[in-house]
Amino acid sequence: MIRLVNVYKSFGSHRVLQGCSLDVQDGETLTIIGGSGTGKSVTMKLMIGLLKPDRGQVFVDDQEITAMDEDQLAEVQKKFAYIFQMGALFDSMTVGENVAFGLQQLHKYDKKKTQDIVSKTLALVGLGGIERLKPSELSGGMRKRVAIARAVAMSPKYLFYDEPTTGLDPIMSDVINDLIVQLHEKLGTTGVVVTHDMKSAYKISSRIAMLYEGRIVQVDTPDHIRESKDPLVHQFITGSAQGPIQMKVKAY
Amino acid sequence: MEETKPTESGFERRLLRLLGGPLLSLSESMGRVVILCRQTFSWIQSAERTSVFEQIVAMGVDSIPVTALTSLFTGMVLALQTGYSFRKVFNEPIYVGTVVGLSLTKELGPVLTAVVVSGRVGAAIAAELGTMNVTEQLDALYTLGTNPVKYLAVPRFIACLFSIPLLTLMADFIGVLGGLLIAVYRLSVPRAVYMNEIRQLGWKEGMHGIIKSFFFAAIIVVVSCYKGFTCEGGAEGVGKATTSAVVISMVLILVLDYFLSAILVSFGIG
Numbered sequence: 001m002i003r004l005v006n007v008y009k010s011f012g013s014h015r016v017l018q019g020c021s022l023d024v025q026d027g028e029t030l031t032i033i034g035g036s037g038t039g040k041s042v043t044m045k046l047m048i049g050l051l052k053p054d055r056g057q058v059f060v061d062d063q064e065i066t067a068m069d070e071d072q073l074a075e076v077q078k079k080f081a082y083i084f085q086m087g088a089l090f091d092s093m094t095v096g097e098n099v100a101f102g103l104q105q106l107h108k109y110d111k112k113k114t115q116d117i118v119s120k121t122l123a124l125v126g127l128g129g130i131e132r133l134k135p136s137e138l139s140g141g142m143r144k145r146v147a148i149a150r151a152v153a154m155s156p157k158y159l160f161y162d163e164p165t166t167g168l169d170p171i172m173s174d175v176i177n178d179l180i181v182q183l184h185e186k187l188g189t190t191g192v193v194v195t196h197d198m199k200s201a202y203k204i205s206s207r208i209a210m211l212y213e214g215r216i217v218q219v220d221t222p223d224h225i226r227e228s229k230d231p232l233v234h235q236f237i238t239g240s241a242q243g244p245i246q247m248k249v250k251a252y
Numbered sequence: 253m254e255e256t257k258p259t260e261s262g263f264e265r266r267l268l269r270l271l272g273g274p275l276l277s278l279s280e281s282m283g284r285v286v287i288l289c290r291q292t293f294s295w296i297q298s299a300e301r302t303s304v305f306e307q308i309v310a311m312g313v314d315s316i317p318v319t320a321l322t323s324l325f326t327g328m329v330l331a332l333q334t335g336y337s338f339r340k341v342f343n344e345p346i347y348v349g350t351v352v353g354l355s356l357t358k359e360l361g362p363v364l365t366a367v368v369v370s371g372r373v374g375a376a377i378a379a380e381l382g383t384m385n386v387t388e389q390l391d392a393l394y395t396l397g398t399n400p401v402k403y404l405a406v407p408r409f410i411a412c413l414f415s416i417p418l419l420t421l422m423a424d425f426i427g428v429l430g431g432l433l434i435a436v437y438r439l440s441v442p443r444a445v446y447m448n449e450i451r452q453l454g455w456k457e458g459m460h461g462i463i464k465s466f467f468f469a470a471i472i473v474v475v476s477c478y479k480g481f482t483c484e485g486g487a488e489g490v491g492k493a494t495t496s497a498v499v500i501s502m503v504l505i506l507v508l509d510y511f512l513s514a515i516l517v518s519f520g521i522g
Contacts (some may be wrong), residue, residue, distance in 0.1 A: 106397030
C-alpha cells in the first residue's frame with residue numbers, strides 16, 4: 001500500500017501540491033486525473049522517491065520513504081517500475097538491451113536468464129523478435145510497449161504509468177489500455193496511472209482520483225466518478241470550458 | 253541605557269536585492285558540484301571496466317587525430333616564430349629547441365590538449381547527459397535501480413583522468429617533432445643541436461605539464477557532467493548546457509593554469 005499524507009511540493013514560487021493525501025490499495029489500479037500542470041506526474045514521482053516533498057509524509061508498505069537515506073530508498077525502489085510519458089528508452093541501446101538493463105543492474109541475473117525474460121516480456125506486450133532494433137526505429141506505440149516490457153520485466157509490486165496513451169492514435173490507445181488491464185490481471189501488480197484521457201481512465205481503473213489545485217478533490221470508482229455531482233469533477237470529465245475550473249489562457 | 257538597533261540602509265537593501273539571487277544560485281551550484289564530486293569519488297572503485305574502456309576509446313583514442321594535428325602545427329609555428337624572431341635579434345636562430353620544448357611541455361601541451369578535448373569531449377558529455385535528462389532517461393535509470401552518477405559520471409571521470417594526461421604526453425612529443433621539422437628544414441638548425449636542446453629538458457618540466465593535465469581533466473569532466481545532469485528545458489536547454497560546459501571548462505582551465513603553475517614552480521617542479 002502507498003500512502004501520501006498531507007504532502008506539499010513547490011518548484012520555486014510555483015506551488016504544485018498543497019496538502020495532498022491519497023491511498024493506493026494493494027492490487028488495485030488507481031488513476032489520477034486532472035488538468036495539465038496540476039501535479040499528477042509530480043504526485044507519482046513523490047510516491048517512488050524520485051522527488052522529495054517539502055512537507056508531509058509518503059509511506060510505502062508502512063515504511064516512510066521521506067525519512068530514508070539513498071541506500072534504504074534504493075531498496076524500496078526495487079518494488080517499483082515506472083513507465084515514462086515518452087518511454088524514456090535508452091537511445092544508445094537496442095530494445096533487448098533496454099529491457100535487459102534493469103535485470104542485469106538490479107537483479108544481477110545471468111545472460112541466459114536475462115535473455116529468457118526479455119523474450120517473454122517482449123512477447124507479452126506483442127513485440128516478440130524485435131530485440132535487435134534501436135528505439136529510433138520504433139513507432140510511438142511500439143516505444144510505449146517496449147517501455148512497458150522494460151518495466152514488467154523487473155517483476156515489480158507497483159507499476160506506474162505516466163500518460164500511457166498520450167500521443168497515440170485512438171486504436172493504439174485502446175491497445176495500450178487492453179495491455180494494462182491484461183497485465184494487471186496476469187501479474188496481479190498494483191497500478192498507478194496518471195492520465196487526462198477519460199476513456200482510458202474508465203477502462204483501466206479500479207478507482208479514479210481527481211487532483212485540483214494541489215489537493216485530491218474526489219476518489220471513487222469509475223462508475224461513481226462518471227456520475228459525480230462535484231462541479232470540478234463533472235466539468236473535467238465532460239471536458240467543458242464552462243465551470244469552476246478556469247484555464248488561464250495567455251492573451252497575445 | 254537605550255539599546256540601538258542596527259539599521260539597514262537603502263543601499264544595502266538594493267545591493268542585497270541585486271546580488272542575493274545570483275549569490276544564492278552560485279552557492280547552490282557549488283554545493284551540487286561538491287556533492288557530484290563526493291559521489292563520483294565514493295563510487296570510483298565500483299566502476300564497470302567495460303564502460304570505462306568504452307569511454308577511454310571515445311575520449312582518448314578518438315581524440316588522437318585532432319590532438320596530434322593541433323600539437324604538430326603548434327610545434328611548427330612555435331619553431332618558426334622563435335627562429336625568425338631570434339634571427340632578427342641574434343642574427344641566427346638559436347635556442348629554438350629549448351623554447352619549443354619548454355613551451356610545449358610546460359604550457360602549450362597540457363593547455364591546448366585540454367582546450368581541444370573540452371571542445372570535443374566536454375561538449376559530447378554535456379549534450380549526451382543533457383539529452384538523457386530532458387527525455388527522462390536519467391529518471392529511468394533511477395527507477396531501474398541505477399544511480400546516474402555511478403553509471404554515467406564515474407566511467408567518464410576515470411576515462412578522462414586516464415586519457416588527457418596520455419594525450420598531453422603525445423602532444424608534447426608530436427609538438428617537438430613539428431618543431432624539429434621546421435628547425436631543420438626551414439631554419440637550417442642542425443638536427444643534433446635541436447635534439448641536444450630538447451634533451452636538456454629535465455623530468456620536472458615534463459611532470460609540470462602532466463600534473464596540470466590531471467587537474468584540467470577533472471575540470472572538463474566535472475563541469476560537463478554537472479551541466480548535463482542539471483540541464484532543463486528541451487533542445488534549447490541542451491544547447492545552452494553544452495555551450496556553457498565548454499566555455500566554463502575553457503575559462504577554468506586557463507585561470508587554473510596560472511595558479512597551478514605558480515604552485516608547482518614554488519615546489520620546484522618545472
